[in-house]
Amino acid sequence: MEKIWLEKSYPSDVPFEIDADKYPSIVAMFTKYSSQFSDKTAFINMGVSISYAELSLQATAFAAYLQQDLGLQRGDKFAIMVPNCLQYPIALFGALLAGLTVVNVNPLYTARELEHQLKDSDAKAMLIIENFAQTLEKVVDNTAVKHVIMTSLGDRLGLVKGTVVNCMVKYVKKMVPAFKLPHAVRFNTALSLGLGLKLSPVDLCGDDLAFLQYTGGTTGLSKGAMLTHRNMVANLQQAKAAIFPLLEEGNELVVTALPLYHIFALTANCLTFFTMGGTNLLITNPRDMPNFVKELSKYPFTAITGVNTLFNGLLNTPGFSELNFSTLKMSLGGGMAVQRPVAERWQKVTG
Structure with missing residues (x-):
């Protein structure tokens, strides 16, 4: 039978099918690609980069801390409430290496929204940026969360730069409201402790739950979509097959301005480009468009993902149209259709 829905729709260089069972889990993919691209840059944030090898080392240390120090077991839920x-990525891959299920949390949640998600997911532990610790303080006693790991924005930026960033955020911009979580452990302390522990490998399979990914809650209470490792592996294989003809392994840099706690950037940016040995340029605050454009000017980015408002915002920010777009190969819009006038202007400006 002629499969016209395939043969007349797919580009000639995109396969009709993928092997959803090529890897038993995201962890297997992480292990493969962190070794294959060990010397490549995996992530950049605020001018500081981390290689695939460094990420693997730090994620493994974090996993060992979660498993051996906190005593978290395979299948336990681990919430992550931090911006880009x-x-x-250290916490994400660390939690998965420990066999945990990741629960992504929007840092802008109200106390009511946060309490619902933590209770509904039955999260046992979480990582939170201190800017929003006050929100957690209000509800943590009503949840199953027993272990809180606290981080400051500059914690992985090196001693000097990290200290400057943290002081600016806390004391100059006053972006950290007072909170009291006396038993919280600092993220860098957790990593240091984890480096002295040995992770017991967890034999994950495709049916193990990788994520409880919560919906936006626009039609009622936010609901956790159950995404297994096989779900994610299949999606990543599909995404890679679709864009691979456009891109080159080990030589791509994707602009990651959309929040990684949303499924779009998590899949299309963080995980897909990881399987290609690409670099994710993490933009912590894309609402600050002038600084966003300034950051873009420093790197020969080859791909960018966004939504209509982000594309439109960049187009209307002074200096954006003067950037060098000669390396840009792919722009990917998600969330909803990019409006035709915005898409046409974007194509005209970026080429």
Whole structure:
């Protein structure tokens, strides 16, 4: 039978099918690609980079801390409530290496929203950026969370730069409201402790739950979508097959301005480009468009993902149209359709 829905729709260089069972888990993919691209840059944030090898080392240390120090077991839920910063991929892959299920949390949640998600997911532990610790303080006693790991924005930026950033955020911009979580452990302390512990490998399979990814809650209470490792591996294989003809392994840099706690950037940026040995340029605050454009001017980015408002915002920011777009190969819009006038202007400006 002629499969016209395939043969007349797919580009000639995109396969009709993928092997969803090529890897038993995201952890297997992480292990493969962190070794294959060990010397490549995996993530950049605020001018500081981390290689695939360094990420593997730090994620493994974090996993060992979660498993051996906190005593978290395979299948336990681990919440991550941080913006786009280097702590995110370290915690993400660390939790998965420990066999945990990741629960991504929007840092802008109200106390009511946060309490619902933590209770609904039955999260046992979480990583939170201190800017929003006051919100957690209000509800943590009503949840199953027993272990809180605290981080500051500059914690992985090196001693000097990290100290400057943290002081600016806390004391100059006053972006850290007072809070009291006396038993919280600092993220860098957790990593240091983890380096002295040995991770017991967890034999994950495709049916193990990788994420409880919560919906936006626009039609009622936010609901956790259950995403297994096989779900994610299949999606990543599909995404890679679709864009691979456009891109080159080990030589791509994707602009990651959309929050990694949303499924779009998590999949299309963080995980997909990881399987290609690409670099994620993490933008912590894309609402600050002038600084966003300034950051873009420093790197020969080859791909960018966004939504209509982000594309439109960049187009209307002074200096954006003067950037060098000669290396840009792919722009990917998600969330909803990019409006035709915005798409046409974007194509005209970026080429």
